[in-house]
Amino acid sequence: MAALNTLLEMRTGQQLAANREWRIETALKPLLRDLNLASLDDLVEAVQRSPEVADQTVDALLNQESSFFRDAAVIEMVAEAVATIRAEQDGRRIRIWSAGCSVGQEPLSLAMLFAEQESQHETLPPDIVASDVSEAALVRARAGRYSHFEIQRGLPVRRMMRWFDQQGEDWVAKPELVRRIAFRRLNLIADPLPVGRFDVILCRNVLLYLPLDLRRRVLDRFATVIRPGGLLVLGAGETVIGQTEAFRPSPRYRGLYEAVPARV
Incomplete structure (x- = not known):
């Protein structure tokens, strides 16, 4: 978890508060499935080997919640x-x-x-x-x-x-x-x-x-x-x-x- 949170902060400046670290696992489940990885530890290893996987991981962690004419x-x-x-x-x-x-x-x-x-x-x-x-x-x-x-x-x-x-x-x-x-x-x-x-x-x-x-x-x-x-x-x-x-x-x-x- 800490390694992925650090990756997000290094790439974007964003931080996930300790009480929201649950969001990491939730956000990354689809990516784990797509990459056929069994765990977040496997993903950390993949991130270290592949810049493309690192990009995909950061994209998955970003909150892209939006809507038309929001507010x-x-x-x-x-x-x-x-x-x-x-x-x-x-x-x-x-x-x-x-x-x-x-x-x-x-x-x-x-x-x-x-x-x-x-x-x-x-x-x-x-x-x-x-x-x-x-x-x-x-x-x-x-x-x-x-x-x-x-x-x-x-x-x-x-x-x-x-x-x-x-x-x-x-x-x-x-x-x-x-x-x-x-x-x-x-x-x-x-x-x-x-x-x-x-x-x-x-x-x-x-x-x-x-x-x-x-x-x-x-x-x-x-x-x-x-x-x-x-x-x-x-x-x-x-x-x-x-x-x-x-x-x-x-x-x-x-x-x-x-x-x-x-x-x-």
Whole structure:
């Protein structure tokens, strides 16, 4: 158990609390079966021999829980904020980063919202960058393929029929929707961040799994690529308070955080 927890921490910075180590065995059971291994000890040996197995193990340990329009009120607030920023910036193209996008439901939800707005108003679509540390998750996100269970979680039937095609038992996002998003693999702790400045950064339910020093590092890194006054969206159980001076609670959008302008 300890060796696998260490692997996860080295690759992603994430830590599993001692009272959640049961999740390691639960998460890795399918991988043990696929690799025809009898125990976690056998898996540790396989990880040491094969970088590919190490990648598969880390991917299996990551929590990829997500859904379309998760916390719908937050997604709608982001859309409202983008409309305000667009109006205040005289039509400049808005840039959004979905950090820790899992298998793609969050950026696809945003892409749907903005595409529907464009059909009603003549506006430039925002640039949407979506990143995750897991290449396996990104393969699924780029394919835009979801099971019937996944597609029903948070996605109204009207949007499902408009933006997805049924292929067998799965539903696949239309290519014109997926093309609105630039997916890339990225480790928030160590990899170079996307070039340019963002108006909105969403990083929901990622910091929860990081120790305090790495949370601070990630927040300070976000501050280097967000516009002054830009918005940071965290999960319901996450906060910047006591962790960084680069962001503060937004007075305009409850529950969101805005970038503090750098002192001259």
